[in-house]
Amino acid sequence: MSTWLLVDGFNLAYRCFFAIPELTRSDGFPTNALHGWVKTIWKLEDQEEPEGVLVFFDLGGAQDRLALLPDYKAQREEMPEALSKQIPVIKELTRLMGLGGIEIEGVESDDLLAAQAVALAKAGHTVKIVSSDKDFAQVVDESISMMLPPSPANPRGGWRNMGPAEVEAKFGVVPAKIADFLALVGDSVDNIPGVAGVGPKTAAKWLNAHGDLEGVIAAAGAGTLKPDRFCDVVAADAERLRINLKLTTLNLDLPVQPAVRPATDGPTLVKRLAELEMKGATAEAEKRYGAAQGELF
Template identity: 80%
Template sequence: MSTWLLIDGFNLAYRCFFAIPELTRSDGFPTNALHGWVKTIWKLEDQEKADGILVFFDLGGAQDRLALLPDYKAQREEMPEALSQQIPVIKELTRLMGLGGIEIEGVESDDLLAAQAVALANDGHTVKIVSADKDFAQTVTDNISMLLPPPSANPRLGWRAMGPAEVVTKFGVTPDKIADYLALVGDAADNIPGVAGVGPKTASKWLNEHGSLEGVIANAAVLKPDRFRLIVAADADRLRINLQLTTFNPNLPVQPAVKPPADGTSLVARLRELEMKSATIEAERRYGASQGELF
């Protein structure tokens, strides 16, 4: 069967934006994230030899989770204006490069990506999720892995695969317990409060002893350390809400496993218009397209 890369679009776009110093076109339009985006996509294509790539973006809104927790993601800062300007162009370049773009108003892209990953794996495909978001660890199986970006402190490590064994090493629990784990420790990135004072070691210990969040709640009276017994019992309903927040929704639309065609000629023309000289040369080489003399 086929190998598919599923890219967490905003996760990668933010990384590209902050990884590359400020770059602009001659009229001042920012292009640093664009440079990082095309180079990263080409790097992943060369490294992974995937049969197809799908990119997932948020269009705004997470209505089901906001109904459960009105402060869900409320702490997040607005996207930098220079990155916001580049997002529509990133999406345009994505389509021209022959990558499928997926987004649905009011539905989180993480849910869409997770549902797509599960559907593809169930059909026998190999799936690699390109993201540093720990939430995706809950989807990892023998057929689904995560591709973690190179750490800023040591970029030479390159992109690293996280399979089931690596999930256990990192979090102390198997992938099927990750949502429960996050419900207990909380998720600062999504503004989900966990049990005060409970860290990764305690959460993983409880889950390995009691099997699930419900098991932890049912055994609140015997939890160690003792000080958490009354806290967990009192927080039971909130923790169950946390679990709904940290668990992906598998019942969402998925795309057919078909790779759209690249439009090399239009891609080269657009890169040339953006004054991305090295990317234009590389696109001409990769797609066999030319737009004449470069700027």
């Protein structure tokens, strides 16, 4: 079957925004994230030659998780204004490039993306998730992998593929245990508190010894969890840890899109890039989509 790229929209947009120095159109409209966005998408398409690309964005309101933890993601800073101005244009360019855009009010894009990845894999496709968000490691398998951006320590190394073996090497547990792992260690990005004093190595050791979060809780209650000092702590925290697991587990029971690539609108894309004064991207779009500016008038 074919390969599909599923892009974590805000994850990539933030990366593009901070990776490229300030760039603006002549009237002051910011364009640095736009430059990074189109260049990155084109690079990934050239490298992976996918059948299609789907891009997922949040519309706000993780209602199910907020009901469990009112402080869920409460510590996150507001999006920089210069990036916020570019998001609608990123979405517009995404559509014109022939990429599917998926967003649903009140549903987190992580859940939408994960559900789509699993559905495509079950249909026989190969799926590559373009994101550095560790939550997606829980759905990695032989058909689903994560594409991580170039490492700051080796920027020329390019985008890296993380499959099941790489997940286990990085976290110390197999993908099926990632949600349990995050429930124990917590997730500062999402404002989910873990067990005080428990780091990745201890959490991985517990899960490998006791199977899953319930096994760890049972071991704590039986007094067999090591080190001993954590038995009372984990037993007392059991209900909160079960809530953590609900927070860290991606919801795969969501509607998915058919595996059909939308049409590309090359002429309009070239026109918009020209209007944004993105000269290099305009020239590249003309080559890629065979649409010269002269055809637009």
